[in-house]
Amino acid sequence: MNDQNFQKATFAGGCFWCMVHPFDEIPGIEKVTSGYTGGDIPDPTYREVTTGTTGHTEAIQILYDPEKISFEELVEIYWRQTDPTDASGQFADRGSSYRPVIFYHNEKQKEIAQASKKTLEESGRFLEPIVTTIEEAKPFYEAEEYHQDYYKKAPVHYKLYNKGSGRAGFIKDNWK
Template sequence: MKQFIAAITLAFGFAMPVQAAEKIAYFAGGCFWCTEADFEKIDGVGDVISGFMGGKKANPSYEDVAYGRTTHRETVKVPYDDAKVSYQELLSAFWRMHDPTDGKGSFVDRGRHYSSAIYYVDDAQKGLAEGAIAALDKSGKFNRPITTELAKAKGFYPAEDYHQDYYKKAATKYKYYRFRSGRDQFIKAYWKDDKNIYQLATP
């Protein structure tokens, strides 16, 4: 059948549709419930997966990470269509959804496992992330230096099912946690005049 379709295409000059390859990005921005929810607002982003990266232990559990038995960070796997949203735009959104100057945790959640990191999959992502970190640092947007770690992506482990889409499954608990965490208050304080927060989700 595939050979037949190919023959018809060549014979009549039809252009075969080209599907954009899905790409992957990995970000650690504190509580993965929140970063998953925020990235899924962006047009061109697929089903974001909450999980762990940055440690040596295979298949860590949430308890392993939460109690510091590993060096993993809470990390989200972000599939995206680069015909709709670029990696640079994902980086821009990432800065606007957490505190990249806190190297010891994220808001009320303390410890390395909640600290900021970008895990690149190739040299192109690495170069773009390095440039974005340098530009944000130079901009003076924050009154402290950027502490986001940049490292090669390897060993991503999805978190338990109950963590996936937590903001949908347990909306009331999620909203309460998020409000109490101070995340949105921080974002509002630093980006209140910014017109680009999650603008990609708006037609």
């Protein structure tokens, strides 16, 4: 398959370190990149984004083969990595740079994301409102190299962070 047949999916769900691993080894996913999107300045740094003044959020961008995995399936995986009721960040990561967002790259992705959100709202799984936003994709800037595949580069720290942040427990209690 050549690159022009791949599609992009972009999700924000708190710390991008914890968002990469759930998608990284799924058949049909070619690449998962940590980065920043949604802001107004070009090529921001981690330090700039974490100040909360650039408008960016930490996100992952997935390059995937739609013949092997659908956008609907990616959205379902996404929901199960987040607390969709927390607009102020995710778990221990607080502030606008950690807000939950599904970024769409075309109208079909937008429709799929909206339908999925509605299904989740109507499911009664959560007592609080589903506040994850669905926004048009903006330029995506790859994060610094030390952030890429962090769960592989620092597996012990990653596991401690994933647990200590409250993410692992929330997922176990609410999604499993």
